[in-house]
Amino acid sequence: MQNMRSASFSVVLWLGVVLFCSIPFALGDQLVVNSQEWQDVYSAEIYQHLTNKGKVFYIAEESQGLDLITNYVISPKDPKIILLESKERPFIKGYKQRLEDAGFEVETLSSERPKDTNQLLVQKLIEEQPVKGFIIIDGDFGYSAVSVAPYALLTNSAVIFADKENIDSVYDLLSANKNIKVLLYGHIDREVKALVSEFNPDVIDTGDRYKDNIEVVKRFLEISPKKMVYMTNGEFLEDGFFTNEFPVLFVGTTNIPMQVVNYIKESDITTGVVIGYD
Numbered sequence: 697m698q699n700m701r702s703a704s705f706s707v708v709l710w711l712g713v714v715l716f717c718s719i720p721f722a723l724g725d726q727l728v729v730n731s732q733e734w735q736d737v738y739s740a741e742i743y744q745h746l747t748n749k750g751k752v753f754y755i756a757e758e759s760q761g762l763d764l765i766t767n768y769v770i771s772p773k774d775p776k777i778i779l780l781e782s783k784e785r786p787f788i789k790g791y792k793q794r795l796e797d798a799g800f801e802v803e804t805l806s807s808e809r810p811k812d813t814n815q816l817l818v819q820k821l822i823e824e825q826p827v828k829g830f831i832i833i834d835g836d837f838g839y840s841a842v843s844v845a846p847y848a849l850l851t852n853s854a855v856i857f858a859d860k861e862n863i864d865s866v867y868d869l870l871s872a873n874k875n876i877k878v879l880l881y882g883h884i885d886r887e888v889k890a891l892v893s894e895f896n897p898d899v900i901d902t903g904d905r906y907k908d909n910i911e912v913v914k915r916f917l918e919i920s921p922k923k924m925v926y927m928t929n930g931e932f933l934e935d936g937f938f939t940n941e942f943p944v945l946f947v948g949t950t951n952i953p954m955q956v957v958n959y960i961k962e963s964d965i966t967t968g969v970v971i972g973y974d
Contacts, residue, residue, distance in 0.1 A: 725750045725803075726774050730761065730791045731782035734933060735810035735835050735857060739817045740780050741938045742848060742855050746821060750774065755787040762788070765798050772799060778820075780813065781806040811835045811857040815865060818854045822873060829853030829877045830870065832884065832892065839930030840882040842937055842944055843909045846926075847916045849940040853879070860887040867891050882908050905930070906953045909946045916943040917963075924967040934971055942969075 727750055729740045737754060744752045753770055755761035764770050770777070777800045779792055788794075795802050805816045814835065821827065831848050833840040835857030848855050858866045863885070870878060870892065878897035880889065882905065900911045913925065925945040926936060937944050945968065947956055960968075 725776045725778050726770055727752045727778045727780060728764070728770065728791075728795070729754045729780045730786045730788055731755075731780065731810070732785040732787060733782050733810040734838060735841075736780055736782055736813055737933060738841050738845075738855075739810070739814040739857075741933075741935070742845065743817050743821055745849050745938050746827070746852065746854070747824060750778075755791070758788050761791065762794070765794060770795075770800070775800050777802045779804045779806075780817065782810065782813070783808050809862070811859065811862055812865075814855075814857045815862065815869065818856055819869065821854055822876075827852055827854050827876060829879060830873070831855045831879045831881055832858045832866070832888070832897070833881050834859055834884050834888075837882060837905075838933070839905055839909075839946065842928070842930045842933065843905075843912055843946065844881050845937050846939055846941075846943045847912050849938065850916055850920055858884065858888045858892075860885045863888050863891050870895050881912065904955070906946055906948075906955050909944075910955065910959050913943040913945050913959075921964070923965060924969065925965055926971055927968040928971045932972055936969075936971055 727740055727744055729736055729752065731737065740752050744750065753764055755764070777795055779795065779802050781791065781804055783806050792802050792804055805813055805820070807813045807816065829851050831844050831853045833844060833855060835841065836859070841855065844855060856866060856869070874895065878892065878895045880892065880897045880899045880901065882901060884901070900908050902908055902911070909930070922942055925943050927945050927947045929949045930946045945956065947970070
């Protein structure tokens with residue numbers, strides 16, 4: 697750290713928290729996430745930021761989820777609700793009925809696997825507005841999802857979770873949208889790579905999560921040069937990651953990897969906002 701400071705690199709500490717607050721957007725459909733799966737939270741954030749409509753609310757536990765309705769946190773002035781819900785791990789069972797009893801018109805997106813729910817939301821996204829890219833990751837690896845989030849928002853790209861169990865439906869989605877560029881990011885099942893190869897995807901996969909992350913940060917900064925980055929270990933979600941303003945750079949948990957140190961020294965980055973450390 698001392699060497700980086702001598703190289704005119706400054707660090708700002710930001711104690712991040714796992715997000716479950718509501719995020720302001722323009723008027724439109726409100727989205728409620730009733731799920732204990734981080735993938736559902738992530739999919740909702742990408743969708744709402746790309747569409748820039750309505751508000752997104754996260755249920756963190758039962759009483760708070762009920763308060764969203766009874767205390768009119770979910771506005772009755774915008775009666776249309778998209779309910780992104782986990783069939784296996786919701787916070788509150790029967791939440792759709794509670795919303796309907798309160799006068800809301802509810803569209804539910806739900807499946808047994810969050811990777812499949814992700815695809816339902818991606819399909820809804822591309823039906824509502826054009827997207828310029830598909831970024832395919834393995835949804836089991838949270839650090840891949842965190843790494844690509846700012847780049848996805850900057851390039852108007854949908855993030856798709858793909859593995860060998862849902863690759864057929866992912867293939868059908870890509871086949872129906874062949875004009876959209878595809879990026880494979882990070883570790884991905886061989887079956888996915890083989891089936892997607894006909895779409896001539898761009899690939900970021902060095903075998904090292906930090907080098908992969910550096911590559912996507914470089915691509916972000918080529919499009920939108922910045923002097924500042926967010927810095928984290930990639931192991932949790934925070935609302936600050938969902939922005940097209942700054943990329944997210946991984947700095948490890950205890951020691952900063954040398955490849956990251958070297959990249960910072962060689963880059964034009966002067967400020968890092970560290971998220972999630974005590």
